Amino acid sequence: MSTKPFEIDQHPFGPAVGRLVHQFALLPGIGRKSAERLANHILSCSQAEAMALADAVREVKRSIRRCTVCFNLTDREVCHICSDPRRDRKLVCIVEQPKDVNSLEATSAFQGTYHVLGGHLAPLDGVGPDDLTISALMRRIRQDGVEELVMATNPTLEGDGTALFISNLLEGQPVRITRLARGIATGSVLEFANKEMLSDALRGRQTF
Amino acid sequence: MSTKPFEIDQHPFGPAVGRLVHQFALLPGIGRKSAERLANHILSCSQAEAMALADAVREVKRSIRRCTVCFNLTDREVCHICSDPRRDRKLVCIVEQPKDVNSLEATSAFQGTYHVLGGHLAPLDGVGPDDLTISALMRRIRQDGVEELVMATNPTLEGDGTALFISNLLEGQPVRITRLARGIATGSVLEFANKEMLSDALRGRQTF
Numbered sequence: 023m024s025t026k027p028f029e030i031d032q033h034p035f036g037p038a039v040g041r042l043v044h045q046f047a048l049l050p051g052i053g054r055k056s057a058e059r060l061a062n063h064i065l066s067c068s069q070a071e072a073m074a075l076a077d078a079v080r081e082v083k084r085s086i087r088r089c090t091v092c093f094n095l096t097d098r099e100v101c102h103i104c105s106d107p108r109r110d111r112k113l114v115c116i117v118e119q120p121k122d123v124n125s126l127e128a129t130s131a132f133q134g135t136y137h138v139l140g141g142h143l144a145p146l147d148g149v150g151p152d153d154l155t156i157s158a159l160m161r162r163i164r165q166d167g168v169e170e171l172v173m174a175t176n177p178t179l180e181g182d183g184t185a186l187f188i189s190n191l192l193e194g195q196p197v198r199i200t201r202l203a204r205g206i207a208t209g210s211v212l213e214f215a216n217k218e219m220l221s222d223a224l225r226g227r228q229t230f
Numbered sequence: 231m232s233t234k235p236f237e238i239d240q241h242p243f244g245p246a247v248g249r250l251v252h253q254f255a256l257l258p259g260i261g262r263k264s265a266e267r268l269a270n271h272i273l274s275c276s277q278a279e280a281m282a283l284a285d286a287v288r289e290v291k292r293s294i295r296r297c298t299v300c301f302n303l304t305d306r307e308v309c310h311i312c313s314d315p316r317r318d319r320k321l322v323c324i325v326e327q328p329k330d331v332n333s334l335e336a337t338s339a340f341q342g343t344y345h346v347l348g349g350h351l352a353p354l355d356g357v358g359p360d361d362l363t364i365s366a367l368m369r370r371i372r373q374d375g376v377e378e379l380v381m382a383t384n385p386t387l388e389g390d391g392t393a394l395f396i397s398n399l400l401e402g403q404p405v406r407i408t409r410l411a412r413g414i415a416t417g418s419v420l421e422f423a424n425k426e427m428l429s430d431a432l433r434g435r436q437t438f
Binding site: 034035036037038039044045046048052056062065069073075076078079082083084085087095097102120121124133163 | 243
């Protein structure tokens, strides 16, 4: 919320439009000009169309929560992957964010389940192990008798560090730890990898 | 509303997220990938941030209406330009859209008032004189004793045609009709003209 309030009040169509432009400009990848264009669209579209957008935003915040098993986003208590009996609960793929689950699911190359950390360790930004879902992961490994963990954190310094931290926690335990094959360029993020790269990386996963 | 409904129901995070992605993708300039990114932002931002966006959309549709004099968008009965006693009501600038008023106001080169047509004549698309605010303009010209009309419709075939139609309606009446100087490239739209071009075009306006 860094934009100056006077801009909001000084919008030629009044503060309500100023606030809407401001709200659109807070969205990722939306600059001031795009925000003005989006606001103009809302001004000119029908009441029903505008309400459909507003209601969709509300409804998502009302209905979407974290899966109590894997912490993926879902509209149920347990997500559709964790509650699918055909998925292997002894094979767990560790990712940073819910969107990474979608990227991997799009390959159809993985029949196990997931665990969403909610980010990566970043001591300088104050993100420690307790800010991620690591203790829930440890509990899950014990309770479900997990046999293999596939590390699919981003291939960055922080992602690798987080994977290393988890593998150290599990030293001496009977869990095989692998990681995605490095078909993916170091320094990039999973979100932008294509299906082929991700399929190859899943097939070529290596012991961590 | 042309996107197929099955995409909405098949979103991995459930139909609520699918609907939000769909709604974002309906906005101008937002593709499927951008819509996913915006939905991810809504999923990860705070409840208050998401509600601020939803409420801003609602509030704009609730509070914004057409100025009863010039048909510009406003949150009052009469817009801030029409109700400003320093603005010349006998000098009226004709534009197609409310956003064109903003572009011209940003130049500070015009001390008259505006009239927003709400588009341009387009017989092939079924837009005739009755779909624009032309009859209200004629009434206003009589009642206020307007002395000069500045045609600032877009310098396109349709914009020019609309200006010509209005000037024909006023033949024989004591109103001077001018148009913006063509510093602006024919075929482009006012929205993307910069302040300098628009200032020059206002100063160099010619008898129509």
